[in-house]
Every structure is written in structure tokens, then in C-alpha cells.
Amino acid sequence: MKKGLTIGHLYPDLLNLYGDRGNIQCLRKRLEWRGYEADVLEFTLDDKIDFNRLDLVLLGGGSDREQMIVCKKLRDIRKDFSAFVEDGGAVLAVCGGYQLLGHYYDTQEGRIEGLSLVDLYTEQGSPRLISNEVIIGPDFSMPIVGFENHGGRTFIGENRPLGQVKFGFGNNGQDGQEGVLYRNVVGTYLHGPLLPKNPHVCDYLLSRALERKYGEASLEPLDDTQEEEANRSIVKRFAGGNA
Ligand code: GLN
Numbered sequence: 001m002k003k004g005l006t007i008g009h010l011y012p013d014l015l016n017l018y019g020d021r022g023n024i025q026c027l028r029k030r031l032e033w034r035g036y037e038a039d040v041l042e043f044t045l046d047d048k049i050d051f052n053r054l055d056l057v058l059l060g061g062g063s064d065r066e067q068m069i070v071c072k073k074l075r076d077i078r079k080d081f082s083a084f085v086e087d088g089g090a091v092l093a094v095c096g097g098y099q100l101l102g103h104y105y106d107t108q109e110g111r112i113e114g115l116s117l118v119d120l121y122t123e124q125g126s127p128r129l130i131s132n133e134v135i136i137g138p139d140f141s142m143p144i145v146g147f148e149n150h151g152g153r154t155f156i157g158e159n160r161p162l163g164q165v166k167f168g169f170g171n172n173g174q175d176g177q178e179g180v181l182y183r184n185v186v187g188t189y190l191h192g193p194l195l196p197k198n199p200h201v202c203d204y205l206l207s208r209a210l211e212r213k214y215g216e217a218s219l220e221p222l223d224d225t226q227e228e229e230a231n232r233s234i235v236k237r238f239a240g241g242n243a
Contacts, residue, residue, distance in 0.1 A: 004037025005209050008054040011070055012042050015097055018147070020060030022193030023092060026202050027056065034220050036210075045073045051084040055209040059097030061191055064107050064124075064151070067096045071112045074100065078115050085117050090209040091185040094194060098179070098187035099152050107151075118182045119159060122152040129153075129169035133190055134239040135178040137163030143243045144178075144198050145234040146190030154189075156180045162188050166235075166243040184208040197231065199224050 009024055028038040043049050051057075062070065074081075085091060091101075099105045102120035105112040114121075130149045137144065144163055153172035161171070162179030170178035170189065179188035186205060188194065195202040203219055210217035235243050 002035070002037050003210075003214060004039065005031060005055040005206070005213065006039045006041060006053055008049065008051075008057045009040060009042045010049070010057060010059050010097075011045060011073075012060065013044055014066040014070055015060035015062040017061035017063070017095065018149075018191040019193045020058070020094055020191065023058055023060075023094070023195040026193070026195035026199070027058075027206065030199065030202050030206060030222065033222055045070070049077055049080065051080045051089070054084065054089065055213055056090040056092070056205060057081075057084070059091065059093040059100060061095030061097060063096070064109065064112070067100060067105065067112050068109070071100065071114070074113065074115050081115060082117055085183055085185055088184050088208070088212045090205050090212070092194075092205055093185065093187045095148070095150055095189050095191055098189060099154060101180075101185065101187050102154065105152055118156075118180055118185060118187065120154055120156040120180060120187075122154040124151050125153045125172075126151070129173050131168040132234070132238050133168030133170070133178065134166045134235050134243050135163035135168075135170065136166060136243050137161070137181075139181065139204065140200050142198075142200050142228065142231055143235050143239070144190065144201055145231055146188075146192040146194050146197060148189040148191065150189055162186060167238040184212070197227070197234075199227050
């Protein structure tokens with residue numbers, strides 16, 4: 001039987017800002033180009049999610065209103081989602097989804113309870129933090145580039161960030177950090193969609209998921225010349241020689 005991964009896309013009807021779906025396309029294609037199968041399962045709020053069937057989970061961005069709707073459902077999936085994460089399941093959580101990984105997101109309209117999968121919390125601030133962003137992280141060979149637009153300020157405590165901000169605001173506009181890495185979870189404010197712009201982050205997630213499932217991940221290199229060129233041009237434009 002052909003090897004492959006099952007990707008669970010949580011609540012794409014609500015958490016779907018700025019083309020987060022492009023991340024799914026990128027995961028799928030980069031698996032298929034290496035001869036793996038890719039199954040994508042989309043879940044709406046009424047669906048029962050069997051995390052045992054999943055290898056990689058995507059939680060996208062959403063408005064405060066949509067996050068409030070989703071947060072009511074999170075109580076039901078928290079235990080199974082947490083077991084998945086602690087077992088090394090790979091997760092990509094973007095912006096609103098990133099905030100929902102934590103304990104809570106305090107807004108003027110009230111508290112949005114999170115999943116508490118990662119020890120972090122978010123508080124609304126003003127103004128919104130809107131910018132292109134360039135970050136560098138020790139786990140990644142190239143800078144990571146993207147776009148951010150969030151009212152929330154996220155504080156990750158002692159957790160490892162995804163990277164250090166070279167241009168833009170990042171988690172809270174204060175501590176120079178962007179995103180979080182916890183086990184095989186990547187949380188980030190970078191929209192964009194993130195993965196087509198950053199194939200090295202896509203392969204990072206695929207490798208983690210393949211290693212967990214098969215004990216090893218052999219991802220043949222792909223021709224990423226264009227993506228790398230685009231990345232360099234963004235880095236040069238926004239961060240100059242700073243990254
Ligand atoms: N609603 C959240 C905020 O404004 C997340 C926004 C988003 O996902 N872009 O902080």
C-alpha cells in the first residue's frame with residue numbers, strides 16, 4: 001500500500017481568512033510530488049473528529065466573532081486534540097487558530113476560551129498589528145516570510161518561538177518573537193498563505209508527521225528555485241541586510 005498522510009482541516013467554513021486553504025493545497029502537492037498519498041478531511045462544527053485517523057491538523061485564522069463560535073465547540077474536542085499533540089501529532093495553527101491553542105484570548109466582547117494545548121495566552125490590544133513579516137528561526141534554513149493582521153497580543157512564556165522578528169510585529173510587538181514551536185505544533189501569526197511562500201516550513205511539518213507515522217521521513221528535494229527567489233526578494237525588500 002502506498003504511504004501517505006491524512007490531513008484534518010478544522011472548521012474551514014469559519015476559520016478561513018486570507019487563503020489559509022492554500023496551506024492545505026501546498027501540503028497535498030508536496031506529498032504527491034514525492035509519491036505519497038494525501039487525504040484531506042474537512043470538519044465542520046457538527047462533525048465528530050477521530051484524531052486517531054489524523055496525521056496533521058490545520059486550524060486557520062478567523063475573526064473574533066468566528067473564534068467565539070468555534071470556542072464553544074473546543075471543549076468537546078480538547079481531550080482528544082491534546083492527546084494527539086502530546087503523542088507528537090503535527091499541527092499548523094494560524095493567527096486565530098494559533099490564539100485558540102492557548103488558554104484564552106481576552107477581547108472587549110469577553111473571554112474566548114482556548115484549548116490550552118500550549119501554555120500561552122492572548123490579550124486584545126490596539127491598534128491592530130498589520131504588516132508584512134520576516135522572521136528567522138534556528139530550525140529553518142531560510143527566513144520565513146508572510147503577512148500578519150491581528151488585534152491579539154500573544155505571550156508564550158518559556159515556550160520556544162517559531163522565530164525572531166526581523167521585520168513586522170510578531171506575537172505581541174514587544175518581545176521580538178513570532179509564533180511558537182511546541183512538540184510538533186507550529187503556531188504563527190503568519191497568513192498568506194504561509195506554506196506556499198515557505199516550502200521549508202511545509203516540509204518541516206510533513207517530515208514531523210511522516211516520522212511519527214513511519215519512523216522515518218524521506219522527502220526528496222524538490223525544485224524550489226522560484227519559491228526561494230521570491231523569499232529572497234521579500235527578505236531584501238522588508239528586512240534589507242537584517243536577515
Ligand atoms: N481575531 C483575531 C485577532 O484579531 C485573529 C485574527 C486573524 O486570524 N487574522 O487577533
